[in-house]
Amino acid sequence: MISLYGHPFSSYTWKAEIALHSCGIEYRLRQVDPGHPDNTAFVAEHGGPFAKFPVLEEEDGTIVFEASSIIEHLVATRPDAAHLIPADRALEIRNLDRVFDNYVMNVMNVAVLEQLRAPDAPDTARQDEVRAQLRRVYAWLEPKADALGRDPLTMADCAAAPALFYADWVEEIGPACPDLKALRERLNAMPEVRACIDAAYPFRQLFPLGAPDRD
Numbered sequence: 001m002i003s004l005y006g007h008p009f010s011s012y013t014w015k016a017e018i019a020l021h022s023c024g025i026e027y028r029l030r031q032v033d034p035g036h037p038d039n040t041a042f043v044a045e046h047g048g049p050f051a052k053f054p055v056l057e058e059e060d061g062t063i064v065f066e067a068s069s070i071i072e073h074l075v076a077t078r079p080d081a082a083h084l085i086p087a088d089r090a091l092e093i094r095n096l097d098r099v100f101d102n103y104v105m106n107v108m109n110v111a112v113l114e115q116l117r118a119p120d121a122p123d124t125a126r127q128d129e130v131r132a133q134l135r136r137v138y139a140w141l142e143p144k145a146d147a148l149g150r151d152p153l154t155m156a157d158c159a160a161a162p163a164l165f166y167a168d169w170v171e172e173i174g175p176a177c178p179d180l181k182a183l184r185e186r187l188n189a190m191p192e193v194r195a196c197i198d199a200a201y202p203f204r205q206l207f208p209l210g211a212p213d214r215d
């Protein structure tokens, strides 16, 4: 069986897991945490320059890191994964995938990392700046949101689901962006995404900014 090295609370692990679920591909999640030093060592060796997860390991020994590259690998190797990057929307899907990673997920992470760096005295100006950047990207995404999160899921949806799930905990999507809010709710209700939300539930107390009592 395929192995996916990652963690149930990790947004980028979700991204790969949502893609695997949407293709009906069975896999074993090898949890990367202090209790599993072998898995941590595997990621240290194969998780790219900064030893990040997720990392996919095929039965034939093929190893792929970076969530988007894992999805590209699935599309390249399995006919059942073609929906993830439909040929007639490939540029749009790849472009939105970059937007959700670079301008939602990674921006949101700045506020999270700042809280981890200085839990008692975070740089709140920096965190306010992150919230303003999120509001800006929410407004940019709003006119595109209604076309996203439709069955079957694409790579952009795989990126959008965890990015919007966690970003909304940092800066809630407001009434100015009803279609984006509806997209987040639509994605959260999809079985591929719900499985990740449920598996992450026991780890919510780890969210450095405090997880809200919803979702």
Ligand SMILES: N[C@@H](CCC(=O)N[C@@H](CS)C(=O)NCC(=O)O)C(=O)O
Pocket: 010, 011, 012, 013, 051, 052, 053, 054, 065, 066, 067, 068
């Ligand atoms: N660009 C990477 C980002 C992966 C990433 O940031 N993973 C986080 C977990 S969500 C991680 O490995 N954190 C542990 C660490 O940085 O040591 C991807 O798309 O897979």
